[in-house]
Amino acid sequence: MKILVTGTAGFIGSHLAIKLLERGDEVVGLDNINDYYDQNVKYGRLQRGGIIDSLELGEDIPYGKLLTSKKNNNYKFIKLNLEDKEKVTKLFEDEKFDAVCNLAAQAGVRYSLTNPDSYIQSNIVGFLNLLEASRHNNVKNFSYASSSxxxxxxxxxxxxxxxxxxxxxxxxxxxxxSNELMAHTYSHLYGISTTGLRFFTVYGPWGRPDMALFLFTKAALENRKIDVFNNGEMLRDFTYIDDIVEGVIRVIDNPAKSNETWDKKEASISSAPYKVYNIGNNNPVKLMDFIEAIENKLGKTIEKNMMPIQAGDVPATFADVNDLVQDLGYKPATPIQEGIDNFVDWYLEFFGYDKKGNKING
Structure with missing residues (x-):
């Protein structure tokens, strides 16, 4: 298939693009490479996919120009804002996609408290532009990131x-x-198969610098205290990146179908070709146990600053994945210690530490 993957300078999108390429799909990646977090991580992901040669070249990526990977001719990338309707529309007209997987969004619960406008532009206006472009260019396979x-x-x-x-x-x-509601509307009106994926606390190599695992590891290596919210009483269904990507690919390969015998009490399906899945580990972990797994890997104790719960946070997440298992024969299963070990190994290499956590060359 020829697949548009938005958010390919992002965490999940970069992993997904590489997996799709490995199995022979043609991928067009899209990202605006904003400065919400350390852009060097985003440039590193693009370098990994062969879009750029080095981190220093990252800032020179031209806006609105389709670039071809130096590693794989099946991988192209365009720096673009989803809210740029004219250029998004032209991209669809030129490339003629078989499927769209929208992973681009303004992320972050706490950031939304102080920067609400960016969420409306990217997550609402941008999402609408993708739906409209899909509608007018006969793209019937549309999957997208929702959230727990x-x-x-x-x-x-x-x-x-x-x-x-x-x-x-x-x-x-x-x-x-709102994305789920908009997707259902387009499924009902225009017959587009839409599937929403409610991700549960994704972690792993190349992860987001604003997430707990990244922040805790960085602080530990710099011998700083970490802020532990809700006094450590949080429960999170941490889900490893490879498990997330496998779930996304299965959804891309199995577009949502109409359910003519739909019981209107079932919110995740419809008489339209619409579906919503949870993708989580189905095994919530106490935040303090998560921190202990980081300490186990680093071989050191992390000092903790216990804090109250933050506005916008929920105390616990726990995914019911029965429909994922029933429909797609899949259930995430990576153990938390294994996933954290893999992340820390990546972090040490990417940021120039030796295996004992000592900074190389000062």
């Missing part, structure tokens, strides 16, 4: 895709819930 944050004030665990998600507690979560 849509469960909001719901306290019934594990979270099921048939639970009510009408009470988000951050604008980020509201934008993701």
């Amino acid at each position: 944050s849509v469960y909001g004030l719901n306290e019934e665990l594990p979270f099921s895709t048939n639970h009510n998600v009408d009470h988000p507690i951050s604008l980020y979560a509201a934008s993701k819930k």
Whole structure:
């Protein structure tokens, strides 16, 4: 297939693009490479895919120009804002995609408290542009990143895709819930197969610098205290990146179908070709146990600053993945210590530490 993957300078998108290329798909990647977090990590992901030769060249990526990977002719990349409707439309007209996987978004729950406008532009306006471009260019296979944050004030665990998600507690979560509603509308009106993926706390190599694992590892290596919110009482269904990518690929290969015998109590399906899945490890981990796994790998104790829960955060996440297993024969299963070990190994190499955590060349 020829697949548009948005967010390919991002964490999940970069991993997905490489996996799709490895199996022979043609991939066009899209990202605006914004400065929400360390752009060197984003440039590193693009370098890994052969889009650029070195980190120093990253800032020279021209806007709106389709570049071909130096490693794989099946991989192209364009620096573009999703809200740039004219250029997004032209990209669809020129490239004629078989499928779209939208992983680009303004991420972050806490950032949405202080920068709400960026979520509306990228996550709502940009998402609409992709749906419209798909509609007018006969793209019937559309998958996209939603989030476990849509469960909001719901306290019934594990979270099921048939639970009510009408009470988000951050604008980020509201934008993701909006994506699901918009997708259903386009499935119903235009017959586009849309599948939303509610990701649960994704972690692993090349991860986001604003996420807990990255922040904790960085602080530990710099001998600084870490802020532990909700006094360490958080429960998170941490899900390893390879498990997430496998789930995404299975969704791309199995577009949503209409359900003519749909029971209207089932929120995750519809009479339209629409579906929503949880992708989580189905095994929530206490935040303190997560930190202990980092300490085990680094061989050191991390000093902790215990803090109250932050606005927009939920105390626990836990994914019910029964429909993922039933429909796609898949369940994430990477153990937390294995996943953290892999992340720390990557972090040490990327940021210039030896295996004992000592900075190389000062």
